[in-house]
Amino acid sequence: MIVGITARATGTDAPVEQRFGRAPYFVFVDTETGKSESVENPLVDAAGGVGPRAVQMLAEHGAAVLITGQVGGNAARALEAGGIKAYAYRGSGSVADALAEHAAGTLEPLSLS
Amino acid sequence: MKIAIASGKGGTGKSTVAANLACVLSRSRDVVLVDCDVEEPNLHLFFPGSAVDVPVTTPVPEIDPARCTFCGECGKFCRFGALSVLKDRVLVFPELCHSCGGCSQVCPQGAVREVPRTVGRVACSCPIPRLTLISGVLNEGEVQAPAVIRAAKMLAQGHPLTLYDASPGIACPVIETLEGSDACVLVTESTPFGLHDLRLAADVAERVGVPAGVLINRSDGRDEATLDFCRERGLPVLMTIPFSREIAAVQNRGGLICRDLPGWEERFAGLFDAIVKIAGVSP
Numbered sequence: 001m002i003v004g005i006t007a008r009a010t011g012t013d014a015p016v017e018q019r020f021g022r023a024p025y026f027v028f029v030d031t032e033t034g035k036s037e038s039v040e041n042p043l044v045d046a047a048g049g050v051g052p053r054a055v056q057m058l059a060e061h062g063a064a065v066l067i068t069g070q071v072g073g074n075a076a077r078a079l080e081a082g083g084i085k086a087y088a089y090r091g092s093g094s095v096a097d098a099l100a101e102h103a104a105g106t107l108e109p110l111s112l113s
Numbered sequence: 114m115k116i117a118i119a120s121g122k123g124g125t126g127k128s129t130v131a132a133n134l135a136c137v138l139s140r141s142r143d144v145v146l147v148d149c150d151v152e153e154p155n156l157h158l159f160f161p162g163s164a165v166d167v168p169v170t171t172p173v174p175e176i177d178p179a180r181c182t183f184c185g186e187c188g189k190f191c192r193f194g195a196l197s198v199l200k201d202r203v204l205v206f207p208e209l210c211h212s213c214g215g216c217s218q219v220c221p222q223g224a225v226r227e228v229p230r231t232v233g234r235v236a237c238s239c240p241i242p243r244l245t246l247i248s249g250v251l252n253e254g255e256v257q258a259p260a261v262i263r264a265a266k267m268l269a270q271g272h273p274l275t276l277y278d279a280s281p282g283i284a285c286p287v288i289e290t291l292e293g294s295d296a297c298v299l300v301t302e303s304t305p306f307g308l309h310d311l312r313l314a315a316d317v318a319e320r321v322g323v324p325a326g327v328l329i330n331r332s333d334g335r336d337e338a339t340l341d342f343c344r345e346r347g348l349p350v351l352m353t354i355p356f357s358r359e360i361a362a363v364q365n366r367g368g369l370i371c372r373d374l375p376g377w378e379e380r381f382a383g384l385f386d387a388i389v390k391i392a393g394v395s396p
Contacts, residue, residue: 049194049209056188056197074194074206082199 001031003102004063004084005095010038012096016089018069021050027095028061031103036095037061051075058084067098071110086110114395115275116388117294117323121310123281125300126330126354129364130384131278132159133371137381138274139244145272149290150280151233151249151261158367162240164248169264170229171212171257176203180224187216187225208254233261235268245272259289266293283310283317291318296392297325298351298384303336311339315346324391326351328384351387352380 006023007014017023022044029036039061043050051071055078058066066079066086079086087107089098101107118131128150135146136159148154157164174187174196181203188198195210196203207230217225233251240246249265251258258280269275279290291297297318301311311327318325326349329336333356343350354360363373370377389395 046192046194049191049206051194052197052204052206052209053188053191053194056185056199059197059199060185074209077206078197078199078204081202081204082197 001065002061002063003029003031003065003067003099004058004061005029005066005089005098006068007038007095010040012036012099013094014038015092015094016067016069016098018090020066020068020071020075021054023054023068026054026057026061028063029095029099031099049074052078055079055082055084058082065102066110067102067107068110076110114273114296114389114392115277115294116392117277117279117291117297118300119279119287119291119297119314119318120281120300121283121312121314121317122301122307125281125302125307126328127281127300128156128159128278129370130298130300130328130330131276132156133369133377133381134384135244135276136241136369137371137378138276138385139241140378142274143243143245143272145245145247145269145275147265147269147275147277148246148248149262149265149277149286151251151258151265151286152280154248154250156246156278157236157238157240157248159369160238160240160244160246162238162246164236164238164246167235167237167264167268168231169233169235169249169261170231171210171260172214172227173207173210173212173230174205174216174225175228176205177224177226178202180222182222182224184221186219186221190215190219208256211257212260232257233264235261235265237268245269258286262286262289266290283313287314287317288321291321291323294323295394296388297323298328298388299325299348300328300330301339302331303329303333303339305338308339308342311342315348324393326387326391329353331356349387349391351391352384 006017148156185198249261301307
């Protein structure tokens with residue numbers, strides 16, 4: 001399973017970013033192999049509509065799960081339609097910390113409606 | 114002749130000036146007043162009357178599921194995020210669409226069709242003899258103000274004398290309003306805020322290439338900074354309206370000072386003469 005996490009820098013040591021569509025990086029982690037890929041978000045300075053476009057990026061990378069701070073209404077609709085489960089991480093830890101919490105089942109699902 | 118009334122700062126008195134000028138002009142000729150402040154049009158408050166509504170639509174994409182292969186080209190192209198291509202479907206967010214038509218151009222399958230979507234309306238009325246009021250109204254939650262402004266201006270096409278009441282600010286709606294105008298009245302107030310935004314509005318008028326003049330509203334008689342700016346920029350001061358409780362009282366009950374207070378009909382007629390001068394075209 002591939003998990004996408006919003007981050008402020010590259011790699012699993014990077015701090016988690018609370019914003020979704022305007023997160024500087026997305027870190028995609030394959031939970032089976034442990035391999036991670038960091039992708040710079042080209043939408044950081046985009047004018048608008050970043051939520052649905054960021055969901056499209058998640059879909060392109062095959063993510064089944066998203067971990068972020070919060071998402072907007074349009075992004076929520078796209079996540080739901082795309083079958084991507086979203087979880088809230090509001091702590092100040094790293095991508096690896098958020099992943100560990102997700103694996104332990106302690107993250108709350110983000111309300112998408 | 115087309116005259117735009119703009120300001121930069123909100124609440125300086127654009128609509129007051131537009132309504133009074135239109136009312137005075139209508140006593141001697143046919144005039145069309147276009148409310149281009151489509152997010153909060155309010156000229157109808159000065160000129161109540163029954164209106165005919167014309168809907169304004171803009172094209173938005175519709176995906177043909179039989180042809181779409183989910184290649185993602187349309188979603189990559191759309192910089193406004195109006196299309197999300199997921200693995201088994203395409204989500205369309207019509208309220209994010211700016212109707213550029215790019216998605217239907219880049220689709221290799223011809224799966225994107227454009228369908229009209231209503232974003233607002235234009236209300237036309239003839240509230241007093243020789244005055245036609247055309248108000249653009251953008252629906253709540255919509256972003257395409259310029260489309261409604263374009264439609265309102267189009268309905269006023271062909272009339273010999275048209276006034277455009279712009280929205281505050283200096284972004285797309287104001288630029289759309291200024292386009293094609295022969296002259297622009299920049300309404301300001303002699304406060305630091307008024308002057309700051311007057312500078313911006315004067316820059317926009319200059320960039321769009323519309324000759325402009327300044328109208329100082331609610332003047333307390335200490336307008337030196339504004340007058341210095343006008344001198345510096347070669348902007349004529351077309352009119353000064355003093356800060357007055359009497360004027361505010363007329364205004365606050367939806368009245369027109371040109372009708373209700375002595376001397377103002379002549380002053381607004383004088384304003385028109387001054388505008389004609391800066392426009393450099395025959396009225």
